[in-house]
Amino acid sequence: MSEVCVRVAVRVRPLLPREVLHHHRVCVRVVPGSAQLMLGSDRLFSFDHAFGPAASQDDVYESCVQHLVKAAVDGYNATVFCYGQTGSGKTYTLGGRNPEGGLIDRIARDLFVLVEDKTKSDDAEKVTVHVSYMELYKDELRDLLELPTIHKELFIREDERGNTGDERPWINIFLVSFYIIKWIG
Numbered sequence: 001m002s003e004v005c006v007r008v009a010v011r012v013r014p015l016l017p018r019e020v021l022h023h024h025r026v027c028v029r030v031v032p033g034s035a036q037l038m039l040g041s042d043r044l045f046s047f048d049h050a051f052g053p054a055a056s057q058d059d060v061y062e063s064c065v066q067h068l069v070k071a072a073v074d075g076y077n078a079t080v081f082c083y084g085q086t087g088s089g090k091t092y093t094l095g096g097r098n099p100e101g102g103l104i105d106r107i108a109r110d111l112f113v114l115v116e117d118k119t120k121s122d123d124a125e126k127v128t129v130h131v132s133y134m135e136l137y138k139d140e141l142r143d144l145l146e147l148p149t150i151h152k153e154l155f156i157r158e159d160e161r162g163n164t165g166d167e168r169p170w171i172n173i174f175l176v177s178f179y180i181i182k183w184i185g
């Protein structure tokens with residue numbers, strides 16, 4: 001695995017139909033064959049990965065995320081997060097409401113394949129997968145696995161070992177085991 005702990009990818013989304021209609025123009029472009037982005041004609045920014053408007057969800061997943069799923073199953077901590085201004089494509093990239101699916105779909109698919117492989121190996125241990133799904137919007141925390149709580153005050157707490165999520169019932173945590181989802185909240 002790479003020695004670098006934090007890697008940054010930039011993704012330029014295509015113009016939306018309404019932007020084309022309003023004659024908006026793209027002002028950034030990926031320098032071909034590089035991980036650099038040119039803003040205007042002379043401002044160059046370097047990243048670990050740079051994806052242009054034609055990049056697919058698979059391109060992003062396979063270059064930036066897939067190896068982290070493997071690492072997580074091998075016992076490493078891994079975090080992937082999207083950051084950007086409103087409308088820049090964070091939800092799209094993660095997988096919200098588009099037929100191609102996104103990172104979350106691909107992570108879930110590969111995670112269970114890897115977990116299943118692991119449980120078949122000779123030194124197999126019991127593997128459990130937990131999932132929580134929350135959104136921090138402005139200063140409000142929303143539990144996306146229990147929409148009726150959307151207007152409740154929710155908190156994230158850490159225990160003495162730095163683990164989050166033990167503060168149930170604040171945030172729902174579901175135990176997921178081989179595609180069977182059981183409520184343990």
Ligand SMILES: Nc1ncnc2c1ncn2[C@@H]1O[C@H](COP(=O)(O)OP(=O)(O)OP(=O)(O)O)[C@@H](O)[C@H]1O
Binds near residue numbers: 014053
């Ligand atoms: N790579 C892409 N290819 C095609 N359409 C995209 C792409 N990225 C984003 N879009 C479209 O751009 C619009 C805005 O994207 P999205 O909702 O993902 O932004 P966001 O960063 O999550 O915004 P917000 O912070 O407001 O929730 C959506 O209509 C989405 O379908």
